[in-house]
Amino acid sequence: MKEFEEPFQIIAPDGTCRSDLDPNLEEDALLNLYRMMVLTRAVDTTSVILQRQGKIGFYVPSTGEEAAQIGSAYALEPSDLIVAAYREPGAAFLRGMPVERLYHQACGNAKDLLKGRQMPSHFGDGSVNFVPASSPVGTQIPIAVGAAWASKMKKDGRVTLVYFGDGATSQGDFHTGMNFAGVYRVPIVLFCKNNQWAISCPFSKQTASGSIHIKAMAYGFEGRQVDGNDVLAVYVATQQAVAKARRGGGPTLLEVLTYRIGPHSTSDDPRRYRDQAEVDLWKQKDPIDRFRIYLEQKGLWCKEDDERLCAEAEAHAKEAFDVAENTPMPPVESLFEDVYETPTWNLKEQDEFARLKVGQT
Amino acid sequence: MKEFEEPFQIIAPDGTCRSDLDPNLEEDALLNLYRMMVLTRAVDTTSVILQRQGKIGFYVPSTGEEAAQIGSAYALEPSDLIVAAYREPGAAFLRGMPVERLYHQACGNAKDLLKGRQMPSHFGDGSVNFVPASSPVGTQIPIAVGAAWASKMKKDGRVTLVYFGDGATSQGDFHTGMNFAGVYRVPIVLFCKNNQWAISCPFSKQTASGSIHIKAMAYGFEGRQVDGNDVLAVYVATQQAVAKARRGGGPTLLEVLTYRIGPHSTSDDPRRYRDQAEVDLWKQKDPIDRFRIYLEQKGLWCKEDDERLCAEAEAHAKEAFDVAENTPMPPVESLFEDVYETPTWNLKEQDEFARLKVGQT
Amino acid sequence: MPEITLLQALSQGLWAEMERDERVVLLGEDIGHAGGVFVLTKGFQEHFGEDRVIDTPLSEGGIIGTSIGLALNGLRPVPEIQFVDFIYPAFDLIVNEMAKMRYRTGGQYSVPMVVRSPYGGGIRGGHYHSQSPEAYFAHTAGLKVVIPSNPYDAKGLLISSIRDPDPVIFLEPKKIYRAVRGEVPEEPYMVPLGEAKVTREGEDLTLIGYGTMLHVCMEAAEAVEKEGVSCEVIDLRTIMPFDLDTILGSVRKTGRLVIVHEAPKTCGFGAEIAAQVSERALLSLEAPIIRVTGFDTPFPYSLEDVYLPDAASVVRAIHQSMNF
Amino acid sequence: MPEITLLQALSQGLWAEMERDERVVLLGEDIGHAGGVFVLTKGFQEHFGEDRVIDTPLSEGGIIGTSIGLALNGLRPVPEIQFVDFIYPAFDLIVNEMAKMRYRTGGQYSVPMVVRSPYGGGIRGGHYHSQSPEAYFAHTAGLKVVIPSNPYDAKGLLISSIRDPDPVIFLEPKKIYRAVRGEVPEEPYMVPLGEAKVTREGEDLTLIGYGTMLHVCMEAAEAVEKEGVSCEVIDLRTIMPFDLDTILGSVRKTGRLVIVHEAPKTCGFGAEIAAQVSERALLSLEAPIIRVTGFDTPFPYSLEDVYLPDAASVVRAIHQSMNF
Ligand SMILES: Cc1ncc(C[n+]2csc(CCOP(=O)(O)OP(=O)(O)O)c2C)c(N)n1
Ligand SMILES: Cc1ncc(C[n+]2csc(CCOP(=O)(O)OP(=O)(O)O)c2C)c(N)n1
Ligand SMILES: [Mg+2]
Numbered sequence A, B: 001m002k003e004f005e006e007p008f009q010i011i012a013p014d015g016t017c018r019s020d021l022d023p024n025l026e027e028d029a030l031l032n033l034y035r036m037m038v039l040t041r042a043v044d045t046t047s048v049i050l051q052r053q054g055k056i057g058f059y060v061p062s063t064g065e066e067a068a069q070i071g072s073a074y075a076l077e078p079s080d081l082i083v084a085a086y087r088e089p090g091a092a093f094l095r096g097m098p099v100e101r102l103y104h105q106a107c108g109n110a111k112d113l114l115k116g117r118q119m120p121s122h123f124g125d126g127s128v129n130f131v132p133a134s135s136p137v138g139t140q141i142p143i144a145v146g147a148a149w150a151s152k153m154k155k156d157g158r159v160t161l162v163y164f165g166d167g168a169t170s171q172g173d174f175h176t177g178m179n180f181a182g183v184y185r186v187p188i189v190l191f192c193k194n195n196q197w198a199i200s201c202p203f204s205k206q207t208a209s210g211s212i213h214i215k216a217m218a219y220g221f222e223g224r225q226v227d228g229n230d231v232l233a234v235y236v237a238t239q240q241a242v243a244k245a246r247r248g249g250g251p252t253l254l255e256v257l258t259y260r261i262g263p264h265s266t267s268d269d270p271r272r273y274r275d276q277a278e279v280d281l282w283k284q285k286d287p288i289d290r291f292r293i294y295l296e297q298k299g300l301w302c303k304e305d306d307e308r309l310c311a312e313a314e315a316h317a318k319e320a321f322d323v324a325e326n327t328p329m330p331p332v333e334s335l336f337e338d339v340y341e342t343p344t345w346n347l348k349e350q351d352e353f354a355r356l357k358v359g360q361t
Numbered sequence C, D: 001m002p003e004i005t006l007l008q009a010l011s012q013g014l015w016a017e018m019e020r021d022e023r024v025v026l027l028g029e030d031i032g033h034a035g036g037v038f039v040l041t042k043g044f045q046e047h048f049g050e051d052r053v054i055d056t057p058l059s060e061g062g063i064i065g066t067s068i069g070l071a072l073n074g075l076r077p078v079p080e081i082q083f084v085d086f087i088y089p090a091f092d093l094i095v096n097e098m099a100k101m102r103y104r105t106g107g108q109y110s111v112p113m114v115v116r117s118p119y120g121g122g123i124r125g126g127h128y129h130s131q132s133p134e135a136y137f138a139h140t141a142g143l144k145v146v147i148p149s150n151p152y153d154a155k156g157l158l159i160s161s162i163r164d165p166d167p168v169i170f171l172e173p174k175k176i177y178r179a180v181r182g183e184v185p186e187e188p189y190m191v192p193l194g195e196a197k198v199t200r201e202g203e204d205l206t207l208i209g210y211g212t213m214l215h216v217c218m219e220a221a222e223a224v225e226k227e228g229v230s231c232e233v234i235d236l237r238t239i240m241p242f243d244l245d246t247i248l249g250s251v252r253k254t255g256r257l258v259i260v261h262e263a264p265k266t267c268g269f270g271a272e273i274a275a276q277v278s279e280r281a282l283l284s285l286e287a288p289i290i291r292v293t294g295f296d297t298p299f300p301y302s303l304e305d306v307y308l309p310d311a312a313s314v315v316r317a318i319h320q321s322m323n324f
């Protein structure tokens, strides 16, 4: 029975590797995975500082969850679709969304693809098939199932991957999305990042099922538990699920075990509700450290490389933010665009009113 | 593993009994169960005719599902709470709701406890702890879980039983209700009458899970499959679940396998979407026939008894309807009662208007 | 031209669009194999196949949620909600996702789709088969809301809705699905969204209705004509965006306005019309605007005739206005 | 009397009711162990225990659905929805069950409960942490809707809501959770539902607001006072049932009305007030009723100050009305 198996793992916390399971990626690929993880961490660290400095209003850190983001996104083709939650900037970067775009979005400026309409950390980029997040937890699941279903109908060969958290599994949308995915066998990977917390709610209080992958049984398809701090395991498990979806094998639920090292968001103080000891324990399973040891053991990486990369990544994040910071705000009339394809009379009238308000007429 | 076991059964379709499982109910109890099943069938038959004659507007038949209703309700204490769907008149009768009340409700007259506000088949009777159904499929599940939870908090020793169909398991409300039931281990029996159809949707298209009881695994508590046309099996399984709930053991999901012999409602024509052959197959598993054979084999029942009982039950149904038919409609002012405990100014004003409309002022 | 029912006209419009555009897919409970509880999609699944006329599990959230995804990925879904009273499990997906997708993604994604659903009273449905929730949707930025009153408009508006780039809530007055007949061209045609129709010209008072209530307005207009009161009747057809110009033009002419809808009065769509007219045409008003609506109660069963606005009530409102 | 914030007043009211009536239980996401995302229920779980201050899984449908059951079986639940923007997964349970339970069971069952939720803009929350959905609930028969604007009312209205026999949607203006302070008696007291408060008397024009917008109205009233325009300001406090008498009394006196709310204009609650006033006090109106509201767009992030009604906009509306 699935639920008694150990989570799928390739690299152990000490960096040793199950060579029978190693996907034997090329050197470039391995280094690319590592670089993206480091970049994601650097953006995280930078953003939290920016928020504290009052330069951005809000940020959702994903420190500790880099392997889950990068390993999964790497298993997709560029034409595949990602429907995201808010805690997967790394997946967007891997796809090709420039870090600058994350900051344009965080600043809500004139270059923000979302035109300054959502809070920070709701980035997305249609040009790399990454649907921006909305805040309501869980809605992305049935929507992603529908998107995947469209691919099946159109026979376009695309696979959809949807990210969501452990908390999201309690929503009705998880259930209806999973059920439709099962009934219509749509080409989707339902990627649950079980980071053990939903704001202050520990996983043990989120559901009595003990695990999330087991929930797939309620929908007639496979659920699988993966070590989410092992980028290779995440990559391989996702890749297998993607391949299955692409060949018409239907959906897979992946429960990817990881940990939210930081606060839920910059508005949150986790000391109110959880023990530092637990955090420290998970810090020892850091996905970046683990992968670095693996690379070092393979002779692909050394301390100097790492110092250079970290410095570069940090500089990259800062430069990206500088560009965003110096970009003007969206114009007032943008408020009234995109409600409909063509503004209705009431919006045109309100546009006039808004210009009056800001003294533009 | 639960899901590979056979459904729990005590009386086989041919009337033979697994004596090791027989609850050995007293003669009176056995005959009572049988009488209630026959009464439910008689009300069903009568109501369908009444609807065809235009005497009631609508009816939801439950022919074929009598054992599921009666066996389950019989496992409860009078103070336990039933939260019903619309297809459990038998459970209401067993609790003590007079048949007359069902017809008052169907007529929506001045004696209807619901005051003529809902369609027929939405009966209920607070005096016997039977919450009336509403139409939206699934809403009763989290509500019932809440009611059961209140019992746990108040330590009042009550158990709640909620009825719902196979179709209802696709709703988000099923999921959230089940999840809360599991997390808070509330004293509830989640009683799913899997009658194989949700209007025209066969169970095989409702979900890919193959069964419903397996879905309990997603919530960390027991799910159990029961032969729903075997009144003793239903009684015993429910009784065990009730006892477990009462002693603090938490919720149980019962999947009770039965069949909707008739149309979904009097507005429905199942010939549009299903084979008569399937219906005929299930007719051979008729729960009333099966239990009669059992009683006959026990020497508790004979043909003459049965003829008398059937005639009585039919007469009872007809008389009850006659009373209801001759009861006047609710008064106009009843429209404005119970929106709030005390009518607000707008309702008082509209009450005036309504009287004007019907020429009462 | 053949005379057909409103239901047949909708069926025709749907069929035509499915023929024209293979991106159009239908999904809903009991719509395929069984042909729909109102038999509106009878024969569709046989003709277009199970992949385009999809029987779904019992989940409005699933139907709307996956439809949003289908639309986002290039299809043109037309989900059906069996009765609009059951749309609320999908309310979050409608107001927070469907309505906002274009806006929240800065126009990167859009979800052209039409949510069809029978609405309104008059079929003895009690409170769960009779509701008129148009105001909820009209208050939700990003949605269009359409309600036809006759076969010709029904077909043309449905076709326009399906071709529209924005999500549309399309409410079908089930009471008159079969009761109202009219001439309908067999070929496809569009009736533009956002344009009301003056179904009767008049001088003394303006009556505004939509769906089933349009017919109540017409009946009342005819009744008072004998007394010498000339009513102009406007069929709103699109609730959002509504045709304010036609409304204002008429009220400026007549000076009197009675609005009729089935939904409860408080915060019903009539309030918006009344607010707009009294803001923009105050000086034209010769009498207070009157709303004849459903009551602020859940929809009843036995007393539904008392609940629903009828011609007599509208006539009383007309008298009240004329005698002001 | 000590001066405390609106948030503290709510916290006090909640605490007092929990002390008074052990049937009162709180449930919601992050309200217990963490004390709530706005720290409103800090210390509650420690004091009242995990059985009365319940941290729930992430499911608004579960929170409201089980609360309905808790209320039906004798408790007095006060569920919290973390941000009202997230209430819609429970919309079906609210409109089809909570609002209708008493009615549909013929009064056999009732569900006294208070759904508390922070609402409104002004905290840079973008479209999912800023919504004002009061009109949806006001349009739903069976619900009461309450929105306080200051600490005193907040505590008294919350206590009244908890003691009320009907379900109440209690919306808390989060922008002024901490920004508005006032004197609040330490002991429990009730502010009756359904009664507006004239927060400023005046002769020339009536301003109606609630929640955060009440303060915008007051600011505008003060601004125009210098010009010699005397505004009467009404704090609605209860949206449903709203206090029509106070509104009409004021407008009959002033002849002019400006209504202010954050929610989108179309079908917002302002429309209902405008419709009622123009129906019942048409001849008193010396100028058209003006609504100063949020726009008919989803709530924005960067341009929220443009979106939200401000005193300057209200002043412009006052000028427009005075100069009519
Ligand atoms: C419907 C809804 N309810 C509540 C919230 C507030 N909220 C935002 S994130 C969050 C926790 C989500 O937890 P999880 O799904 O585990 O994702 P994680 O944040 O851990 O990545 C909550 C309660 C929300 N955004 N949407
Ligand atoms: C939310 C909702 N959607 C749709 C309907 C229409 N409807 C009424 S009963 C039903 C099928 C229910 O099937 P099931 O749950 O299996 O119960 P059964 O009727 O078989 O007893 C449907 C679709 C409804 N009442 N409520
Ligand atoms: Mg989480």
Ligand SMILES: [Mg+2]
Pocket (backbone or CB within 6 Å): B165, B166, B167, B193, B194, B195, B196, B197, B198, B199
């Ligand atoms: Mg069924």
